[in-house]
Amino acid sequence: MAGVQQVPVHVEVALQPSCALEFSEIEQEVRRLIHGGGSTTIRDGPIDVSTSRVLSENVLTAKVTGLTDSGVDKVPFWHCDPCVHAFQLSPCGVEREVLDGDGDGEDVAAFDQWVLPAQELEGLWESLLLEDTIKAQLLDYATSALLFSDRQVSKHIISWNRVVLLHGPPGTGKTSLCKALAHKLAIRLGGRFQAAQLLEINAHSLFSKWFSESGKLVGRLFGHIAELAEDESTLVCILVDEVESLTTARSAAMSGNEPSDAVRVVNAVLTQIDSLRARDNVLVLTTSNVSKAIDLAFVDRADIKMLIGLPGVQARYSILQSCLAELMRTGIIDPPQHVPDCASELVRTALHTSCDMGVLAPARIGEGFIQLSYFGVLLFKTVGMSSATGCRVMSMGILLLQVAALAQGLSGRALRKLPFQAHAFFVHRSSTTLHHYLDALLQAVRTELQRRAQLETGSPV
CATH class of the missing domain: 3.40.50.300 (P-loop containing nucleotide triphosphate hydrolases)
Known part of the structure; x- marks a missing residue:
């Protein structure tokens, strides 16, 4: 579009091993799909190629990538200049x-x-x-x-x-x-x-x-x-x-x-x-x-x-959120529930208001429901959250934020072990609800921090 500054948007297209199409054909079809796909904004994430016969027969995966890494949430499609990278993955191992x-x-x-x-x-x-x-x-x-x-x-x-x-x-x-x-x-x-x-x-x-x-x-x-x-x-x-x-x-x-x-x-x-x-x-x-x-x-x-330092509270939240999504995908957390990401207004407000555990600590799980601190209620009012469903979703975010804040000082490697430890030591069943898993995750963090303190001091804490 004339007069509009175009934003380079990287699109990575993994081709089928049997694909014999020229790169130009793949690029042209991807561009057509992005500009004519009906979406007004472009974000990081997978691209549905099922509506294109050419792509569905020749492509393993297609995804937009790199916007979030650059601090960009989304790009209007009329500003989008797709940079298409088509490739075939090597099956050879190390x-x-x-x-x-x-x-x-x-x-x-x-x-x-x-x-x-x-x-x-x-x-x-x-x-x-x-x-x-x-x-x-x-x-x-x-x-x-x-x-x-x-x-x-x-x-x-x-x-x-x-x-x-x-x-x-x-x-x-x-x-x-x-x-x-x-x-x-x-x-x-x-x-x-x-x-x-x-x-x-x-x-x-x-x-x-x-x-x-x-x-x-x-x-x-x-x-x-x-x-x-x-x-x-x-x-x-x-x-x-x-x-x-x-x-x-x-x-x-x-x-x-x-x-x-x-x-x-x-x-x-x-x-x-x-x-x-x-x-x-x-x-x-x-x-x-x-x-x-x-x-x-x-x-x-x-x-x-x-x-490359230890992850801050926002990175810790995102890491744990990705772990929860994987557990939902595999049915270990059931039924699946939405957990707000760090870009959500609630999480941004909480992070900017205070990440101090003294403020976030009162949020905890009761008998099948979440008991929220006064701080959490204020957050709900701040972002205009009123529906029961919305409150449940946001309460999950507040509790996960509490876990992330408590996990200060843990590396990304240690954080990704916590969901397994939570299941092994505190869930005691093949699958459970998100409510109970978050409670187990909170206990797992406290236990991990306690055991690390014991290693440093050589004595019970």
């Missing part, structure tokens, strides 16, 4: 390369390798619920890094290494985010690269007790990477986990606690990473659980250093 233990009986994992986009990584990006616009920033960074390479920007004038460092506490999703980013780039940059590979390296395994073998491993590993990168039509993503091991090994060697060739191995790794700078199709993704232990020589090489 392949593991190991280093022989030199007669010691132990093998050391050298790296894991995936062909991208990988079937086992599909949906991982959307499942990661992080604060702010972290995911959008990572996509923008990677896109700009490759653009600068394609435009042949002089690296002598403007420096970028295509090295990312994600650091933060364990369990916050750093490794998963790196894998999901590689998978997402393989989809988004499908028009730029004909193929994509992900290699995951555990830095700790590079500095095993066989330091002479570690040297061989580094050489073999980066030789393999160089072979892959020789094909400029292949995107090669390298994930180095526990990158702080570089510092640990070098420090130990400097203090005389490890063989001197450990220093040579560490320096060899850094030199090999530097050599990848000349490869425009290589992206290095690294993680660290111990920010203060990261080698400064490596930190200086990273273009972006991003903290």
